[in-house]
Amino acid sequence: MPPVRVGVSTVLMNDKGEVLVGKRIGSHGANTWQFPGGHIDHGEGIAECAVREMKEETDLDVEFKGIFAITNDVFVEEKKHYITLFSLCALKDPNAVPVLMEPHKCEGWFWKSWEDVMKIYDAAASGASAERLFLPIENLVKQTRNIHDLLPSKGEVRMIPRS
Incomplete structure (x- = not known):
């Protein structure tokens, strides 16, 4: 059996509350x-x-705020x-614009509302669309349908040690 690996999925919100997503x-x-x-x-x-x-994927410089959720993702x-x-x-x-740095891994970066992300999830779950969310995001949605429930009102999360 291959080992279990650890990945980091980074949520970046703009001033409209939209999240940055790309198609794998x-x-x-x-x-x-994703x-x-x-x-x-x-x-x-x-x-x-x-x-x-x-930075590698979008050329954006960001500040880490913390971890807000964990998922267990098995790609059968x-x-x-x-x-x-x-x-x-x-x-x-805040005026920086994402750049597609790895065109062999991603079609492009787009700002989408969480409601749009949920529409992709719901349409895929009902069979109405072939578009899907990456499995870790599907599993995040199963924890909560509203990402804002996981984030404090000011968009800050508890800092965790850097170790």
Whole structure:
């Protein structure tokens, strides 16, 4: 059996409360909507991973705010298993624009309301659409249909140690 890996999925909200999502290509979860993120590298902290992945994928400089949810994600067909840590980050420059840095992994970055994310989930669940969310986000939605319930009103989460 392959080992369980740890990934960080980073939620970035703009001043309208929209979240940054991209459509995956070329790996497990292809053609699903995802937040920026990836694997924690050996010796890397959670905050460092969230900030690094955001920069590598979108060229955005962000500040890590904390972890707000954890999911257990088993990709049965791909024989992959992840524990996903959902982090919240904030833009250092509110006027910065995401850039597609890895076109072989993602079709593009888009701002969507959480309601739009829920519409993708509901349409896929009912069979009305082939569009889907990446499994960790589906599992996050199963924890709560309103991401704002997981985030304090000011968009801050409790800081966790950097170790």
